[in-house]
Amino acid sequence: SQQGEEDPQALSIQEGENATMNCSYKTSINNLQWYRQNSGRGLVHLILIRSNEREKHSGRLRVTLDTSKKSSSLLITASRAADTASYFCATLANTGFQKLVFGTGTRLLVSP
Amino acid sequence: SAVISQKPSRDICQRGTSLTIQCQVDSQVTMMFWYRQQPGQSLTLIATANQGSEATYESGFVIDKFPISRPNLTFSTLTVSNMSPEDSSIYLCSVAGGEGTDTQYFGPGTRLTVL
Numbered sequence: 001s002q003q004g005e006e007d008p009q010a011l012s013i014q015e016g017e018n019a020t021m022n023c024s025y026k027t028s029i030n031n032l033q034w035y036r037q038n039s040g041r042g043l044v045h046l047i048l049i050r051s052n053e054r055e056k057h058s059g060r061l062r063v064t065l066d067t068s069k070k071s072s073s074l075l076i077t078a079s080r081a082a083d084t085a086s087y088f089c090a091t092l093a094n095t096g097f098q099k100l101v102f103g104t105g106t107r108l109l110v111s112p
Numbered sequence: 113s114a115v116i117s118q119k120p121s122r123d124i125c126q127r128g129t130s131l132t133i134q135c136q137v138d139s140q141v142t143m144m145f146w147y148r149q150q151p152g153q154s155l156t157l158i159a160t161a162n163q164g165s166e167a168t169y170e171s172g173f174v175i176d177k178f179p180i181s182r183p184n185l186t187f188s189t190l191t192v193s194n195m196s197p198e199d200s201s202i203y204l205c206s207v208a209g210g211e212g213t214d215t216q217y218f219g220p221g222t223r224l225t226v227l
Contacts, residue, residue: 031214040202042116042218043155045209088154092214098143100216102155 004089004103012109019076021106023089024069030092032065032072033100037086046074046087079110114139114207116219124225125195132191133222135205140185142208145216146178149202158203161188195226 004025013019025032031050035043049056049065049072056063062075076083086107090100115138125131135144143162147155158178159167167180181189192199202221209215 033215035218040149040221040223042204042220043206043216045215045217048215098208098214098216099157099160101157104154 004091004101006087006089006103006106008106009104010107010109012111013079015079015081015110015112017079017110019079019083019108019110021074021087021089021108023072023074023103025072025089025091025101025103026070027091027093029067030094032063033090033092034061034063034072034074035088035090035102037088037105039085043088076108079108081110081112084108084110113209114141114217116205116207116217118203118205118219118222120222121220122223122225124227126227127196129195130191130193131195131224132189133203133205133224135188135190135219137186137207142185144182144188145206145208146180146188146190147204147206149204149221151200155204158190192224195224197226200224200226 006023031048033048034046037043047058047063049063060077065072086105088105089103117136119134146158148158149155157170158173159169161167161180161182163182163185179191202223204221206216206218
């Protein structure tokens with residue numbers, strides 16, 4: 001399977017704590033993206049990091065990328081109950097086709 | 113950003129029947145994508161639909177089972193044919209984010225249950 005792996009599969013934390021999710025993938029990529037899905041609904045794009053970038057920030061989100069290890073991490077700082085969702089990484093290969101390959105996802109539960 | 117709507121939002125269908133899912137975008141887009149998300153699983157790309165050409169299907173998905181139409185630049189349909197309980201999933205359409213971006217915008221999904 002080309003699908004990436006994410007860990008942990010599920011993460012439960014308290015509001016105010018940080019949440020870290022990891023993603024590993026298998027092929028060379030053009031970029032890696034993170035998406036959020038609330039309660040089995042549509043996905044919302046969070047952040048994109050290109051293969052020549054190592055770290056990127058957006059608000060409370062911090063993404064790192066290690067192409068030598070084919071891995072990425074998403075850090076959500078000072079989490080809120082509203083961050084409760086499933087988080088997916090998705091990779092775009094260097095094929096010229098805009099085909100995203102999604103990871104297995106991490107279910108995050110933030111308790112008040 | 114694009115606003116995408118899907119119809120129906122959910123449906124319960126009988127084995128052996130077919131369901132057509134509609135995807136409407138508020139702007140003209142070249143590429144549209146259809147995904148399947150089985151219960152508790154990640155998204156798997158079914159096919160890419162470009163206006164004016166046949167859809168391109170991923171390995172494991174065939175046109176007879178998942179026929180797709182793309183009559184114009186703002187609309188597409190996915191039909192799930194001869195359904196079985198294994199087809200129970202969320203079906204999502206998405207569109208490319210636009211020139212110069214590799215992101216995708218997703219519709220709210222259609223939750224299908226097959227009895």
